Amino acid sequence: xxxxxxxxxxxxxxxxGLGVMGKNHARVLDELPGVTLVGVADPDGVQVEFVTxxxxxxxxxxxxxxxxxxxxxxxxxxxxxxxxxIALQAIARGIHVLIxxxxxxxxxxxxxxxxxxxxxxxxxxxxxxxxxxxAVQSIKQALAGEDILSIQITRVGPFPPRMSDIGVxxxxxxxxxxxxxxxxxxxxxxxxPQTNSIHAAREDIALLQFxxxxxxxxxxxxxxxxxFKARTVHVATRNKYITxxxxxxxxxxxxxxxxxxxxxxxxxxxxxxxxxxxxxVAFIDxxxxxxxxxxxxxxxxxxxxxxxxxxGDRGQSxxxxxxxxx
Ligand SMILES: NC(=O)c1ccc[n+]([C@@H]2O[C@H](COP(=O)([O-])OP(=O)(O)OC[C@H]3O[C@@H](n4cnc5c(N)ncnc54)[C@H](O)[C@@H]3O)[C@@H](O)[C@H]2O)c1
Numbered sequence: 001x002x003x004x005x006x007x008x009x010x011x012x013x014x015x016x017g018l019g020v021m022g023k024n025h026a027r028v029l030d031e032l033p034g035v036t037l038v039g040v041a042d043p044d045g046v047q048v049e050f051v052t053x054x055x056x057x058x059x060x061x062x063x064x065x066x067x068x069x070x071x072x073x074x075x076x077x078x079x080x081x082x083x084x085x086i087a088l089q090a091i092a093r094g095i096h097v098l099i100x101x102x103x104x105x106x107x108x109x110x111x112x113x114x115x116x117x118x119x120x121x122x123x124x125x126x127x128x129x130x131x132x133x134x135a136v137q138s139i140k141q142a143l144a145g146e147d148i149l150s151i152q153i154t155r156v157g158p159f160p161p162r163m164s165d166i167g168v169x170x171x172x173x174x175x176x177x178x179x180x181x182x183x184x185x186x187x188x189x190x191x192x193p194q195t196n197s198i199h200a201a202r203e204d205i206a207l208l209q210f211x212x213x214x215x216x217x218x219x220x221x222x223x224x225x226x227x228f229k230a231r232t233v234h235v236a237t238r239n240k241y242i243t244x245x246x247x248x249x250x251x252x253x254x255x256x257x258x259x260x261x262x263x264x265x266x267x268x269x270x271x272x273x274x275x276x277x278x279x280x281v282a283f284i285d286x287x288x289x290x291x292x293x294x295x296x297x298x299x300x301x302x303x304x305x306x307x308x309x310x311x312g313d314r315g316q317s318x319x320x321x322x323x324x325x326x
Contacts (some may be wrong), residue, residue, distance in 0.1 A: 010036040011284055014071040016063050016086055017078030018047035021100055021127075025075045028277050030055045035284055041066040042078075067093050073123070073287050075280070076100060080166065084109040087124075091116045096123040098283045102174050103300035107308055110301040117297060125283045125293035126300030128178040132278035134271040135249040136179065139233055139242055142253055142268055143183055146237035151180055151218040153233050156226035159199070167202030168222045169195060169310050176220045177208075178295075178303040183235065186214035187302065193310035198225060208310050242268075 013035055015026045022042070030037045039058035040051050052059035060066045063086055067074075073096040076086050084104045087097050097117065103126045104110035117124035130136055153176040164171075181187065190211040195203035205223035212218065231246035244251040249270045256264040279294075286293035 010034055011073060011287060012036050012038045012071045013073045013075070013284075014038050014066045014069070015040045015051075015075050015077060016042070016066060017076065017082070017100075018042040018044070018051050019077065019079075022075075022077030023047075023051060024276055025077050025280065026051050026055060026057070028274070028280050029075070030057065032277075032280060032284065034288075038071050039066050039069050063089060067095065071095055073097070073283070075127075075283070077127075079164070080170075081105050084113060087113045088116055091120050091122055091124075094120065094122065096287045098125045098127060098280070099300070100127040101129070101178075101300065102170055102304045102307065103297065104304065107301060107305045110297075110304055114297040114301060123283070123287045123290075123293055124297040125286060126295045126297060127279060128175065128295045128299065128303070129275045129279050130175045130179060130246070131182055131295060132273070132275040132282070133246055133249070134273050134275070135244045135246050135251050136233070138251045138268045138270045139235065139244045140183060142240065142242050142251070143235065143237065146240060148184055148214075148216045149236045149238060151183060151216060151233070151235050152221075153179065153219070153231075154221045155231050156221065156223045157229035158227055159204070159224045165202060167195070167197070167200065167206075167311075168204055168224055169193075169206050169208070169307050170304075172222045173206060173208055173220050173310070174303050174307045176222070177306045178299060179233070180210065180212070180216075180218045180220075181299065181302060184212045184214055184216045184218075186212040186216065188218070188306050189213045191306065191309050193312075195311070200224070203311070206310070210306075 013029050015022050026040050029035055037057045041060040041063050042048050043061055048059035074090045075098040077100045083099050090097050155172050188210045192209040195206040197203050205225055208220040210218040233244040235242045241254040251268040251270055254263050254265045282294040
């Protein structure tokens with residue numbers, strides 16, 4: 001385990017699960033200063049070969065072998081059904097963890113991870129990467145000191161190439177549930193969900209309506225039935241109307257409303273940054289300093305809980321997969 005006194009030593013990090021997300025985790029970690037990407041693990045040898053041949057790190061077929069190589073921190077990008085098992089194994093060996101969203105398959109499992117990390121005094125961060133999107137950060141800044149009235153988020157697109165047994169609420173809306181909680185700094189209290197399954201076994205279209213404890217009204221429009229990808233955020237405050245496109249990263253605010261109906265408008269500055277890089281920098285920083293990470297385990301758990309409540313259940317019936325090393 002890294003301590004706060006050995007800040008000069010590179011942090012030894014591993015990645016487990018080398019699909020779409022895990023490959024990107026490995027690529028970014030390999031480039032980060034102060035970090036040594038020790039190795040990666042995936043039972044699929046093709047994925048391991050793909051990453052190790054490009055990055056020159058060690059490759060393993062099991063999580064245990066990766067942990068035996070000696071790592072301080074692990075990013076978990078295996079399928080969601082495996083997050084709990086993998087996180088608990090890593091925590092038991094004193095390894096800090098970043099877990100891709102959603103934190104776990106059930107709220108109960110997520111709570112077990114939180115409890116284990118807290119007992120062990122280890123950093124636990126959840127990969128709600130959208131918080132690190134520069135457009136989202138610009139919106140968050142524009143909301144400072146504002147009295148938020150409503151938030152409307154659209155996250156739609158075509159069906160993903162490979163369908164899993166997870167629907168749009170857990171896969172997509174969980175990002176926006178997290179954003180609503182983060183923007184408002186308040187918990188979601190009232191939930192009015194509408195979901196439907198048009199082509200998939202699980203819900204592939206959802207309109208979710210919320211009210212936060214602080215009184216903000218929020219709405220999420222998400223589906224896999226739209227031929228193009230769109231991610232937009234609209235926020236009404238008492239003094240401003242902010243619109244953000246999370247893909248083109250354009251953020252605009254209208255303000256200074258006049259009695260004659262006129263108002264002012266300006267584009268807000270948006271930094272250029274790769275969200276995943278910013279997320280991993282925040283994780284490494286939390287591990288090094290021992291400070292609370294940018295996205296807490298409790299954030300990941302609260303967002304999963306709301307998503308589950310939108311589905312009217314607190315667990316899922318997806319079959320359990322075996323974790324690497326079993
Ligand atoms: N933050 C985001 O925006 C975002 C986007 C996509 C996915 N995700 C999350 O990332 C995680 C992975 O998603 P993905 O789209 O990369 O999945 P994927 O299906 O592309 O990849 C999963 C990988 O895990 C590997 N795997 C299977 N069993 C394993 C085991 N026992 N041990 C280790 N690895 C194993 C598979 O071989 C595969 O390479 C999921 O939790 C998902 O919800 C997050």
